[in-house]
Amino acid sequence: MTETMKISASKQAVETFQKGYPLIHEDMVNKREKLSEEGTVFDLMTPQGQFIAKAYYGLQNKGIGWILTNKKEEAIDQQFFVGKLSAALQRRKAFFEDESTTAFRIFNGEGDGIGGLTIDYFNGYYMLQWYSAGIYAFRSLIIRALEAVTAYEGLYEKRRFQQQGQYIEGDDFVKGKEAPAPLHVKENGMTFAVYLNDGAMVGIFLDQREARKRLRDEYSAGKTVLNTFSYTGAFSVAAHHGGAAKTVDVDVANRSKSRVQENFELNGVISEDQEIRIMDVFAYFDYAKKKNITYDVIVLDPPSFARTKKRTFSAAKDYTSLLVDAISIIKDGGTIIASTNFGGFGMKAFQKQIDKACTKAEVKQNVTERVRLPDDHPYTASYKEGDYLKVVFIEITK
Template sequence: MKKEITVKLNDKSKSGIAAGYPLITKDSIEDISALKEEGTLIKLTDKQGRFVAKGYYGNQNKGIGWVLSRSEAEEIDQEFIERRLIEAMRRRRDFFNNPDTTAFRLFNGEGDGFGGLIIDYYDGYFLVSWYSEGVYSFKEQLVAALHNVAEFKGIYEKKRFDTKGQYIEDDDFVAGERGEFPLIVKENGVNFAIYLNDGAMTGIFLDQREVRQAIKEKYAKGKTILNTFSYTGAFSVAAAIGGADKTTSVDLAKRSNAKTIEQFSVNGIDYESQDILVMDVFNYFKYAKRKELKFDVVILDPPSFARSKKYTFSTSKDYTNLMKEAIAITEDRGVIVASTNSASFGMKKFKGFIDRAFTDLGKKYTIVEEFSLPPDFRVDPKFSEGNYLKVLFVKLG
């Protein structure tokens, strides 16, 4: 039985949490010193002691915990977790029945009723991501719940909750049978090589599924594609399968070369017919301008924050300038796929970054498509910050 304590909400926060806001912040609690051990269950009341909600204490970058229930009688136990899992699987029934897509998000934190907990599905394997020590304290109950309500080959985990917000290296295997890696999964018929036991990343960002599909189906055929901050080259692979004349993948990380070669190879694509470059993206922009290179499609999907020897990149400060660099090497009537996963601003502000770049350069543009999170990345309507992904297909001219 987990320890439970009662804490009082201040008047400013009480109404929001009562209305459905799921995040518990430092500022919402009257006496923060009462919270000592992460994983403790919290009964939230108003100043008069009247019940508002219950949740758990767990520090992560967004806040100090999450609301789990607004029913005073509801117990937060293994059966509670099982009910949440069953509902999440019901919502993804179509994904489980789709042989062309065998990797997707099964459980999306507060969007599925348990903030700080993410579960991804990779062709029979569950990958659990824990975002605080508090939510990690539910591990035994979660694993038991998965055994009770789901069929799987094995369970792996990623701990993402040390004091610097970095991934904690550990043996990622939890239960079931160990996988053989790379595990080849499908996404809209495209193969991707996945590793569940090799550091923080698996080899693909599942939230970009619909964007890759759009590039493959509508923007790639007969085009030259530049994929910047390319990671393992997933956008490039989608473009190549979609009939691109040539793809160029650029990323500073040395391992991106081997990873991108692998992704092309598991799809039977000759990687030597593509360009894969390990270099700073900003240096590549200079190189491309010097060589007068231009591309039909330029993909910009930078990390929210990145640092190299010469550059520090922050999405909120530097995306407009990044956009200007891309415009300079995009063909007239070409398309820039502008993407960000920063949760610190919304789509309106992101569109402002794009508009400022074109206005400063005196150029015209049209936004022809926009994307946010796909349906398996379920978002709590009372927590708009959870819908972090913003992607714009921007046509020049």
């Protein structure tokens, strides 16, 4: 039996790892150059040679690997993955029993014990997402483990990492039966179209399920709703289920219009009666201000980073100015749903951006509620970056 490679943690990082922090940064270990092949399992040791945890080498974001177990004798084999997947599925038992929702996450990376891997369920089909070549090295073991603990119609995958500077291209279908395109799924009784074999994004962001439900149940009746960065219009669908008078969807992507229309039609909304604009969101704010158009509710859910021909947007730097623009066209007493999935700051820092925007715009705010990640997206308390989603419902008084 080959002895597992041993890598020493830096003196400063030992306590962090012992408290359960799962991501290994390059500056947290010594002699990192000993690690050359992604997927290598190694023992993380103290400088004195005491065992801390077993981990794997995989380059992802700012990390070089993830801790898998703090049990020295535990083998990282198929049975290991069977145990992790089985436990994750058991935690989602209530989701499988809920006929009103047929799309949810069944494995959420480090929150379920394996950083770098997520698995989503879409009405009988599973979508595995690999975030490094390191976790992808365990692909066959993980797929066999998944097959050992659950049945499925078909398996799909997304490779969310680069090799030699390029994303791996190719068919996302793995095995089983191919899904129809589109595949229809339900979320709290609403219907959405997803495409499992059509690029990195399938058509719905599962982590926003609770925010959409709150919009539908509490903020939509009789209201005009502006949905910015609308993607496939999921927030607008929720607004219409809640009785919205009108929705306006704005997104710069050309195919957004047909995808919004498709979701409207699946939910009995006459798309011709709604406004769908393919344009830069900031340009739309300028247009609305010139035309004196205002809204009862505005949804702000931008990507963490985006670039168009004329503008670059970074949530870390530009969210305050985005919010100021939204405030300029919100009605007195209206609600802005401010959301970000940027993991680089927490809720307190996000609230400071909101406070700064309201001060600059000379308005008063009342936070009516905050929404975080739903139950199918667990995270580890010691890894705050995993609690990335922040949604704040803000009533604006002018």
